[in-house]
Amino acid sequence: MRYDMIVTGGDVVLPDGVRKLDIGIRGGKIAAIEARIAPEESAEVFHADGKTVLPGMIDVHVHFNEPNLGHWEGFESGSAALAAGGCTAYLDMPLNGNPPTVSVEAFRQKAELAAGRSTIDYGFWGGLVPGNLEQLERLARAGAAAFKAFLSDPGGEGEGRFRQVDDWTLYQGMKRIAAFGGLLALHAESDALTAGLAAEARIAGCTDARGFAASRPVVAETEAVAKALLYARDTGCRLHLVHISSADAVEMIAEAKLKGVDVTLETCPHYLMLTEDDMERIGPAAKCAPPLRSADQRERLWRLLAEGHLDMVASDHSPSPPELKRTGPDRTFFDAWGGISGAQSSLELLLHEGVLTRKLPLSRLADLIAGAPARRFGLQGAKGSIAVGLDADLAVVDLNRSYVLEKEHLFYRHPVSPYIGMTLNARVAATICRGRTVYTSEAGITAPGGGEPLMPVSLSLTPGLAT
Known part of the structure; x- marks a missing residue:
């Protein structure tokens, strides 16, 4: 041969x-x-x-800000950073671009922008927002790998911005997604709790990193996770919980699995590597939502990961221009952009801390970064393992091979990372x-622009629906 x-x-x-x-x-x-x-x-x-x-990492959670915000991070720079980090495929989120990918027309616009510009293979999420229930099955037919919804305010500006779901939209959306075999992912934080605590913190002048962490406590995550699990059990909707930050939430999800709920979860390298102490030390480059947690939560996450209760790891790469990370007399920590640029470092961080320090088996790591993402997002016939x-x-x-990560190593459009200076x-x-x-x-x-669109195959769509 x-x-x-x-x-x-x-x-x-x-x-x-x-x-x-x-x-x-x-x-x-x-x-x-x-x-x-x-x-x-x-x-x-x-x-x-x-x-x-290793099998190439499949990063199922990145924000590349196309269309119209590619100056934050576009397909060229974002996919190059992923390739430099050992990734061979990714799924791009529906928000932080304008328009967000909540309609077939917006989905096609994003696909046209990605064609010929991505170094590695790529796919897209659709979104669930108030008013787009009729778009969900059409988005799935157009190629959306899954759907993203927010239980808290995702921020942003403009009439067409991505919006959080109300309970009715969430419930009805989950029923519709279940009907065609789709997958819904949720940003699980209680908006009522986080909004109220943030308002109290501003009034009290507690607007530094510690104040931000206190305004988004673990209970805000577990309350939202509990609601999501309840709706998933009632509707039969396949559920994926993104960027889970607390061991408490992981334990709730593990219990739901035992009761038959079809649910998976991801965590992110920053929750495994950093704590709220690091967020205070590093500054807004380490700001994210949910926020970094305590050292005790981090250690519990590692234990639960080793025990098999975490399904996968994704970067939640959420970049912005450096000026949006600025703080000063007129901008508190609360005002700084809440997102971590980490896509290029995910695999190296997991190898460094998980395999070399904590002795995580390489086969377990391979499943976290490739096998489980491929299975959950309908790519197991093409990707996910070396076979x-x-x-x-x-x-x-x-x-x-040890090295110190410097700005010069990063392929992001803006070389911002909480890991700069780390060995x-x-x-x-x-x-x-x-x-x-x-x-x-x-x-x-060495070979930019050759990435191809991913074709998830896990859906059971009603035949004959026009896209």
């Missing part, structure tokens, strides 16, 4: 363990996994000796997307 590429000599992470194997690639797919493939059988040989080969017949999506990492004890050496080497640590991005 003749191959387009052989990845040889690496320690390959498979679902059942790690073994030194060669990977033969042909037509963008994995065609063979063998103890040894002769170099002369391939047009190109990628030497991975001394390195670890014959799947896309040749690989992250080649060096677990013996990481693992580094992505190369990223291969469908058999194309799209990034190396020596050359940077």
Whole structure:
């Protein structure tokens, strides 16, 4: 058999363990996994000796701000950063662009902007907002991988901005999404609690990082999670809870799973790496919602992750121009943009802290970043693991290479990150997307613009509905 590429000599992470194997690639797919493939059988040989080969990360939660806010982060810069971080596919969120992706027309506009501009493969979320119930099935037919809704105010400006759902819209939306086999994701924070506590904090002058954290307590998350689980159980809607920040919420979700609720959850690297003490020290670059939690919550999250109660990890990459992160006499911590730029660092952080420090098995990590995302979002027939017949999506990492993350390493449009200055004890050496080497640590991005749209296959749509 003749191959387009052989990845040889690496320690390959498979679902059942790690073994030194060669990977033969042909037509963008994995065609063979063998103890040894002769170099002369391939047009190109990628030497991975001394390195670890993981399935490429699938980041299911990024905000690339297209259309019309690409100067915050667009498909070129955002996908380049992901590629440099060992990602081979992503799902872009429906908000922080204008218009938000809550209609088929907006969905198509975003798809047109992404075509030919993304380094790696990509897909899009649709949104559930008041007034767009009739759009949901049409969005699913257009290719929306899932739907996003907010139980708290997502912020933003303008008449067409993404809006939080009221209870009626949430309940009716979940019934409709359940009818066609879709998946709803929720930002789970109680708006009544966070809005009231924020108003009290401003009146009292408690508007620093500690005041912000206190205004969005764990109970605001668990109250919203409880409502979401109740509605999911009643409607039969498949549910995904995004950026869960507290161990309390993870435990609630684990209990719901035992009772038969079809629910998954993600957490983010910043909740596993940082605490509210770090948010105070670093400043607005570490501001997000839900906020960073206590060291005790962080340690409990790691324990629950090791026990198998966390399904996946996603970045929730939410960038902005640096001036929106500014504080000063006229701008408090509450006024600064609430989002963390972290997409490029997710895999390296998990390797550094999870694998090298906490001894998390590499196969468990691979499922968190690739296997579980592929299964939940309908990509398991093409992506998610290193297996014959799947896309040749690989992250080649060096677990013996330490470096200090500097601004110069970042591919974001704006080099803002709470991890700048951190020493990481693992580094992505190369990223291969469908058999194309799209990034190396020596050359940077080597094949921009070749990413293809993802085609989720988990929906059971009513035939004949026009898009």
